[in-house]
Amino acid sequence: MSESFYTDDHEELRKVVRTYVEREVTPNLARWERQRLVDREAWLAAGRQGLLGARIPEEYGGAGLDDYRVRCVISEEMAKVGATSPALGFALNDDIVLPYLLRLxxxxxxxxxxxxxxxxxxxxxxxxxxxxxxxxLRGMRATATRDGDEWVINGAKTFITNGIQADLVIVAAQTQVDGAPAGLSLFVVESGTPGFTRGRKLDKIGQHAQDTAELFFDDVRVPAENLLGTEGAGMRHLVSNLPSERLSIAWYGLAMAEAALEWTLAYTRERTAFGKPILDFQATRFRLAELVTEVEVTRSHLEKLVHRYNAGELDVVDAAKAKWWATETQKKVIDSCLQLFGGYGYMMEYPIARAFIDSRVQTIYGGTTEIMKEIIGRSLAGPERGRPAAESAGS
Structure with missing residues (x-):
């Protein structure tokens, strides 16, 4: 990383995060994977250490640190131990949901x-x-119909991160007022609201400790004051938050790629074949040289984008570029690193194996790589044909 990217304050934060990870995450990670759920105590412990909601202003209980580098530090320390599931849960709260509440x-x-x-x-x-x-997103069928001082929500959602444990859910639905379409709007639905139910905890290839779920809304009534933002402006609200979401996914992709390289360098220095360390073989050194270079170039670019995001200057197109590049790089790096582990890389006792299955979805959620390229391609066609498309964050 560049010397100027992090300050002394960030490095002090890193020590706190590292201690939290050592005490609360590493000892429990395997159990969370088996039970397919991160304990709520992990969230509460992170809260006690000041690791959640850092950008929230002090009057609402936060530290008022509107600096995305705080989230970068947390993501990096979680990635070092392969804690993708809790890292994703925290990122969903802080990088995706929270900006909606702060802005709208x-x-x-x-x-x-x-x-x-x-x-x-x-x-x-x-x-x-x-x-x-x-x-x-324009194909959404969930509806919200105005009925006096309430909105009545109906529909189904799937692939919802934090879905099983969520205390509140921002729901996007097509609104109707007096029987007439009024556009997409956002609503906050709280746990326990009649008609709001959770389906099965989805059985995924990886990220087993992350509680991804189906959600159902059957005549769910929420008060009018649970409308988030402007009625009918939901699509605009969603698009404006895409840079935050995609930067979050891109940065974690970078962090995991760096972690995989660290594990692999250590392994290839120690593991021997034909009487010498694997790292002494030219094929190994050349492949690692390629991967290290690509990751370092990716970091240099993402650091610039973080500064732009902090300044409020990161747009949808550049966030799409970052998301597809970083996650595809992550996938390639981890696959190559697993190969260098040989048969041991296929064993779940090695973190590279879990990283391999956890990383696969990175190029899918938050908008697929193909959608990212479509957004970039449209931007090249000019302002009329190149307007960024609104598409799913996959959350």
């Missing part, structure tokens, strides 16, 4: 919901993807 929430909504993000008492989710509408 009323004063009453902020005072009601933000403090729990800081303490770890509130686990959040965002429900966009539907069984029949993945990368095309």
């Amino acid at each position: 929430g009323t004063e009453e909504q902020k005072r009601r919901w933000l403090p729990g993000f800081c303490t770890g008492e509130t686990i959040a989710a965002i429900a966009m993807t539907e069984p029949g509408a993945g990368s095309d």
Whole structure:
């Protein structure tokens, strides 16, 4: 990493995160994978250490640190131990849901919901993807109909990160007022609301400790004040938050690629074949040289984008470039590193094996690589044909 990217304060934070990971994450990670759920105590412990909701203003219980490098440090330390599932859960709260509440929430909504993000008492989710509408948000069929002082929500969502444990869910639905379409809008649905149910905990290839779920809304009534942002402006709200989401996924992709390289360098120095360390073979050195170079170039670019994001200057197109490049690089690096581990790389007792299955979805959620390229391609066609498409974050 460049010397100027992190300050002394960030490195002090790193020590806190590392201690948290050593005490709360590493000893429990295997158990969380088996039970397919991260304990709530891990969230509460992170809250006690000030690792959640750092950007939330002090009047709502946060530290007021609106600096994305805080999240970068946390992602890196989680990646070093292969803790993708809890890292994703925390990122969903802080990088994806929280910006909606900070940017769109009323004063009453902020005072009601933000403090729990800081303490770890509130686990959040965002429900966009539907069984029949993945990368095309415009194909959503969930509806919200105005009925007096309430909205009545109906529909189903799938692939929802934090879905099983979520205390509140931002739901995107097509609104109707007096029987007439009024556009896509966002609503906050709280756990326990009648008609809001959770389906099965989805059985995924990887990220087993991450509670991904189906959600169902059957005549779910929420008060009018649970509308988030402007009625009918949901698509605009979703698109404006895509840079944050995609930067988050890209950065974790970088962090995991770096972690995989560290594990592989250590292994190839120690493991021998034909009487010498694997690292002494030219084929190994050349492959690692390629991977290290690609990862370092990726970091240099993403660091620039983090500074741009902090300045409010990261747009949808550049975030799409970062997301597809970093996650495809992550996938390639981890696959190559597993190969260098040989048969041991296929054993789940080695972190590279879990990293391999956990990383596969990185090029899918948050918008597939193909969708990212479509966004970039449209931007090249000019302002009329090149308007960024609104598509699913896959959350």
